[in-house]
Amino acid sequence: MANAYQYRFSQVMDIKEQEKNEVEMAYKESVTSFEEIATHMYDALKKKEDLLAFQQEKMQSGLSILEMHNYANFIDSMEKKIADLQEKVIQARSKMQWFEEKLLEVSLEFKKYEKMQERDYEAYQKEEDRLEMIQLDEISQIAFYNKEVW
Numbered sequence: 001m002a003n004a005y006q007y008r009f010s011q012v013m014d015i016k017e018q019e020k021n022e023v024e025m026a027y028k029e030s031v032t033s034f035e036e037i038a039t040h041m042y043d044a045l046k047k048k049e050d051l052l053a054f055q056q057e058k059m060q061s062g063l064s065i066l067e068m069h070n071y072a073n074f075i076d077s078m079e080k081k082i083a084d085l086q087e088k089v090i091q092a093r094s095k096m097q098w099f100e101e102k103l104l105e106v107s108l109e110f111k112k113y114e115k116m117q118e119r120d121y122e123a124y125q126k127e128e129d130r131l132e133m134i135q136l137d138e139i140s141q142i143a144f145y146n147k148e149v150w
Helices: 010-061 065-149
Strands: none
Touching (some): 010 065
């Protein structure tokens, strides 16, 4: 039999697999980042909602103008923080979606190389089987010839 099977694009495949792994890690990091920012935004929205409810409760029982002013300032700062967090959430979602598309792209490319390797190996196996059959035919012819001669 011939040499052991060696895929001609194995180095390219290794590079593509490494690229896929790197993009997969970056995608996972972007998902984590998105989740963290979205959680911060949810917490800020919840805090604002609680503050508005508390302020409404306080207004029914009586509230000084200074306290009203302080609550209004605090709510304004919360709204600015929420607007900032919304922008960060949009950016994080966009980044996450970009990495998701990139991961899909490199995964498909890697799968193409895997499929090519499978086909190449099948062709290699067929050729090995064909060569083995030729060898066996030659051996049987030699054996038959030797039997005839003796």
